[in-house]
Each structure stands twice: as structure tokens, then as C-alpha cells.
Amino acid sequence: MxxxxxxxxxxxxxxxxxxxxxxxxxxxxxxxxxxxxxxxxxxxxxxxxxxxxxxxxxxxxxxxxxxxxxxxxxxxxxxxxxxxxxxxxxxxxxxxxxxxxxxxxxxxxQEAELLARVKTHLKLRHLSLTLEQQVTERTSELTAALQQVQQSQIQLLQSEKMATLGQLVAGVAHEINNPVNFIHGNLGHIGGYIQTLLEFIQLYQKHYPHPVPEIQAKAEDEDLEFLQEDLLKILASIKIGSDRIREIVRTLRNFSRTDEAESKTVDIHEGIDSTLTILQHRLKATPERPAIEVIKDYSNLPLVECYPGALNQVFMNILVNAIDALEDSFNKQQKTFEKFTIAIRTSVIDEQLVKIAIADNGSGIPEQVKQSIFNPFFTTKPVNQGTGMGLSISYQIITDKHKGKLECFSTSGAGAEFVIQIPIRQKVSLTF
Missing domain, CATH: 3.40.50.2300 (Response regulator)
Structure with missing residues (x-):
């Protein structure tokens, strides 16, 4: 002015x-x-x-x-x-x-009248402009406050959903864990008992090579020799299945960590693997698309001081987006076969930071979309299929909670990569 x-x-x-x-x-x-x-x-x-x-x-x-x-x-x-x-x-x-x-x-x-009218209307104009500016500023403040409230509500809802999911997963893991431990614990005894019985049968056959006709006929009908061989194979298969269930339970428990109030020193790879376990059903092939292959390139990472529950939430959001992007890419391209992959690479930077890169080979993110993906409420998904808060919350978790960095690198038609960097110890922070 x-x-x-x-x-x-x-x-x-x-x-x-x-x-x-x-x-x-x-x-x-x-x-x-x-x-x-x-x-x-x-x-x-x-x-x-x-x-x-x-x-x-x-x-x-x-x-x-x-x-x-x-x-x-x-x-x-x-x-x-x-x-x-x-x-x-x-x-x-x-x-x-x-x-x-x-x-x-x-x-x-009259000169006095002229000046009086001019000054009056200039003053009215000034007051009008000042009022308009105040209204504009106040409107901006109220809009910002409303967006903050909406963002807080979505974050609270998202946190509650993750907490509920964590409680559900923890409950399911606990319920599965008890009978699985019972089965796993008794497999050793069953294996010992079966081995004893088989040895007893073999000992009997050694000393009584010519049993009575009825026993001989029964042994041939039931194929006793095959039963002895197959029984040990079945027992070994049951042992493998039991071990697999116990591993799933362990990863479910790892994912369900809800103790975000304080940081803990954890294995980052466990958090990624537990998240992949939760999403396993979405990685499998469907009638609409082929399976999504997960390629892991894990480095030898140290234990990282972080908030594991919140960090698992970030992994979940990024991996879900990658799966959605691959499915959307397949639907748009209408291809009968395509090898879709999600590559996960981890590394250490300067002995102070860990880097987690999650990349898909989908159709990529256009530049104008990439500039807004971390903004609250921004989404390219259809109505009722996304709040637009997943990546915004992830960005806040990484940058504010962990003093780290979350970036997206993508070229339309060439896939997308999300790169997370967080300090190994929380006293270190990144400069933007």
C-alpha cells in the first residue's frame, strides 16, 4: 500500500x-x-x-x-x-x-465539502479492505483449524483401527498359540512312541518271519510295509506344519505391538515380515490377476530404536498401496499374464541411519499426483475406498515420531519406490 x-x-x-x-x-x-x-x-x-x-x-x-x-x-x-x-x-x-x-x-x-467527501470514502474504503483482509485471514485460520481437526480425527480413527487390529491379531495369536503349543509339544512324544512301535513290529517280524495265515493276510491287505514308511513321512509333515503355524503366530504377535508410548530396540526385518504375513492373502494369485512376488534384499541391520507398532503401520500402508497399484495396473493394462513384484531392500547409511526401500513394478505415479501424495485427505482411489490419510500419517510417523525421512520416487509407467530413512538411535535426526 x-x-x-x-x-x-x-x-x-x-x-x-x-x-x-x-x-x-x-x-x-x-x-x-x-x-x-x-x-x-x-x-x-x-x-x-x-x-x-x-x-x-x-x-x-x-x-x-x-x-x-x-x-x-x-x-x-x-x-x-x-x-x-x-x-x-x-x-x-x-x-x-x-x-x-x-x-x-x-x-x-466548496473545497471543504470536496475534501470531506473524499476523506470519508477513502476511510470507508480502507475500513472495507481491512475488514475483507480480516475476514480472509479469519477464514483461512478457521479452514486450517478445520483441516487440523479433520486430520486429527482421521489420525485418531486410524490409530484406533490399528490398535483394534493389533488387539484382534494378538487375541487370535494367543488363541492359536495354546493348542499349537500342545500339538507341537506332543509331536515329540508321538514320534518316540511311533518309533518304538515300529521297532517292536520289526523285532516281531525278525523272530516270527512266518506268522499265522490270518496275520499274514491282514499285513498284505493293509500293506504294512507301506504304512511303516508313510507314517514317518506323515509325522514329519505334521512337524513342518506345526512349526509353520508357530512361526505365523510369532509374526502375528510381532505385528500386534501396540506399546507406542515408548521406543524399543527391535529387529526391523521382523516388523516387515510380520506385516507381509498379515497381507499374505492379498499377495496370492486370484482369478483376476497373477500372484505378486515379494523380493527381499535384506542387509545385516543392527537393532533399531523405534516405535515398532507405529513403524509396522507405515509398512502396512506402503505395502497396501503397492498391492493396490499393481492390481490397478493389471486391470488397466488388461494383460493375461504379467510378473508383478514388490522389492524390499534394507541397508545402513553412515552407521547412523537405516534405509528401507519398498518398490513395485506397477504403472507408476504421475508427477502431478506425486506432488500431493503426502497431503492429508489426498487420494486417487474411488469414493469409500480410501481416506487419503494413509501416506500422510505414515509421513508424520517417520518425520515427526522417528525424526526420519519418507520420500517417493516414481516415473509414470515405471513403478514407484518409497524410501524410509530413520536413525538407528533416536538422538540422531535428519536434515531436510
């Missing part, structure tokens, strides 16, 4: 211009002049005045037409206009007000 207010005086009479300009200049205003409507329009757009004094009766376009054009232009439409006229007809004044003028000064006018 200029220090001295500028008044544009438009009048075709030089004497009127001189008198008006002198009065305004003496009162401390800066004055610009125009002798007709066309010049006034150009002058106003070139150097916006704070107020215009506009003569009604002028050659060429008169004051009314000049006012109409000023109010029609987005550049000059907000400038207050005071008509100067020798006309006193009420109809003319109404016409002027309807065109957007704020006041009339009747010629010949």
Missing part, C-alpha cells in the same frame, strides 16, 4: 482540473488527471488510484459510460467513484448509483 493516497481526477475542463488538483494536493494527496473517459480508463489500469473523481458531462464517452467500464473491469471495479456534476436531477443520481458510484458532488462545490 502506497504512503500517499492517489486520486484520479477526470474532467474535460482545464480550470476544473486545476482547482480540484490544487485542493487535493494541498490536502496531502497525490493527484493524477485525465481529460476524457478513454484516457481515464487507461490511466486507472496503468496506475490504480485509491479513488476517482469523475465528471459526468464529457465529450466522447461520458462519465456514466466511463463508470460502467471501470466497474466491468476486474482490475478497477473496486475503486470508489465520486461523480462531479452540475446536474441535480434525481434520475441522473440514481443512474450513477446503480452503475456503482459511491457519491455525488454538485458543481460548483
Amino acid at each position: 502506497r504512503d500517499v493516497q492517489l486520486i484520479l481526477v477526470v474532467d474535460d475542463t482545464p480550470a476544473n482540473l486545476a482547482v480540484t488538483s490544487e485542493a487535493l494536493t494541498d490536502a496531502g494527496f497525490e493527484v493524477a488527471i485525465a481529460k476524457d473517459g478513454e484516457r481515464a480508463l487507461k490511466q486507472a489500469e496503468r496506475n490504480l488510484p485509491d479513488l476517482i473523481l469523475l465528471d459526468v458531462m464529457m465529450p466522447g464517452i461520458d462519465g456514466f459510460e466511463t463508470c460502467r467500464r471501470l466497474k466491468a473491469s476486474p482490475i478497477t471495479q473496486e475503486i470508489p467513484i465520486i461523480f462531479m456534476t452540475a446536474l441535480s436531477d434525481a434520475t441522473d443520481k440514481v443512474s450513477g448509483f446503480n452503475l456503482g458510484a459511491v457519491d455525488y458532488i454538485t458543481k460548483p462545490f
Whole structure:
């Protein structure tokens, strides 16, 4: 805003211009002049005045037409206009007000009246601009506050969902763990008992190679030799299945960590693997698409001080997005076969940071979308299929909670890679 207010005086009479300009200049205003409507329009757009004094009766376009054009232009439409006229007809004044003028000064006018009206409307204009600015600022503040509340609500909902999922997974793991431990614990005894019985049968066959006909017939009908061989194979298979269930239970328990109040030193790979276990059903082949292959390239990472429950949530969000992207890519390309992969690589940077990169070979993210993916409520998914908060919350967890960095690298048509960097010890933070 200029220090001295500028008044544009438009009048075709030089004497009127001189008198008006002198009065305004003496009162401390800066004055610009125009002798007709066309010049006034150009002058106003070139150097916006704070107020215009506009003569009604002028050659060429008169004051009314000049006012109409000023109010029609987005550049000059907000400038207050005071008509100067020798006309006193009420109809003319109404016409002027309807065109957007704020006041009339009747010629010949008194200098005191002229200055009073000019100052009054400049003050009203200033108050109007100030009020508009305050309303705009307040609206921006309220909008920001509303977005913050919405973001907090979504974050709370997301946290509650993750906590509920963690409790559910922990409960299921606990319920499975008891019978599985019972089965696993008794497999050793069963194996010993079966081995004893088989040895007993073999000992019997050694000392009684020619049993009575009934036993001989039963042994041949049941294929006793096959049963002895297959029984040990079945027992070994049961042992493998039991071990697999116990491993699944262990990874479920690892994923379900909800103790986010304090950081813990954990194995990052366990968190990734437990998340993949939860998502195993989405990685398998379906009638609509082939299986998604997970390629692990794990380095020898140290234990990392972090918030494991929150970090698992980040892994979940990024991996779910990768799976969704691959499915969307397959549907759009309408290919009968495509090898879809998710590559997970881990490494250590400068003995201070761990890096986790999760990349898919889908269709990639367009540049205009990539610029907004970490913004709250931004989503490219259909209605009711995403809140637009998953990556925003992930970004907050990594940058705020872990003092780390989360970046996305992608080229449309060439897949996408999300790279996480977090300190091995929380006292270290990244510089952005």
C-alpha cells in the first residue's frame, strides 16, 4: 500500500482540473488527471488510484459510460467513484448509483465539502479492505483449524483401527498359540512312541518271519510295509506344519505391538515380515490377476530404536498401496499374464541411519499426483475406498515420531519406490 493516497481526477475542463488538483494536493494527496473517459480508463489500469473523481458531462464517452467500464473491469471495479456534476436531477443520481458510484458532488462545490467527501470514502474504503483482509485471514485460520481437526480425527480413527487390529491379531495369536503349543509339544512324544512301535513290529517280524495265515493276510491287505514308511513321512509333515503355524503366530504377535508410548530396540526385518504375513492373502494369485512376488534384499541391520507398532503401520500402508497399484495396473493394462513384484531392500547409511526401500513394478505415479501424495485427505482411489490419510500419517510417523525421512520416487509407467530413512538411535535426526 502506497504512503500517499492517489486520486484520479477526470474532467474535460482545464480550470476544473486545476482547482480540484490544487485542493487535493494541498490536502496531502497525490493527484493524477485525465481529460476524457478513454484516457481515464487507461490511466486507472496503468496506475490504480485509491479513488476517482469523475465528471459526468464529457465529450466522447461520458462519465456514466466511463463508470460502467471501470466497474466491468476486474482490475478497477473496486475503486470508489465520486461523480462531479452540475446536474441535480434525481434520475441522473440514481443512474450513477446503480452503475456503482459511491457519491455525488454538485458543481460548483466548496473545497471543504470536496475534501470531506473524499476523506470519508477513502476511510470507508480502507475500513472495507481491512475488514475483507480480516475476514480472509479469519477464514483461512478457521479452514486450517478445520483441516487440523479433520486430520486429527482421521489420525485418531486410524490409530484406533490399528490398535483394534493389533488387539484382534494378538487375541487370535494367543488363541492359536495354546493348542499349537500342545500339538507341537506332543509331536515329540508321538514320534518316540511311533518309533518304538515300529521297532517292536520289526523285532516281531525278525523272530516270527512266518506268522499265522490270518496275520499274514491282514499285513498284505493293509500293506504294512507301506504304512511303516508313510507314517514317518506323515509325522514329519505334521512337524513342518506345526512349526509353520508357530512361526505365523510369532509374526502375528510381532505385528500386534501396540506399546507406542515408548521406543524399543527391535529387529526391523521382523516388523516387515510380520506385516507381509498379515497381507499374505492379498499377495496370492486370484482369478483376476497373477500372484505378486515379494523380493527381499535384506542387509545385516543392527537393532533399531523405534516405535515398532507405529513403524509396522507405515509398512502396512506402503505395502497396501503397492498391492493396490499393481492390481490397478493389471486391470488397466488388461494383460493375461504379467510378473508383478514388490522389492524390499534394507541397508545402513553412515552407521547412523537405516534405509528401507519398498518398490513395485506397477504403472507408476504421475508427477502431478506425486506432488500431493503426502497431503492429508489426498487420494486417487474411488469414493469409500480410501481416506487419503494413509501416506500422510505414515509421513508424520517417520518425520515427526522417528525424526526420519519418507520420500517417493516414481516415473509414470515405471513403478514407484518409497524410501524410509530413520536413525538407528533416536538422538540422531535428519536434515531436510
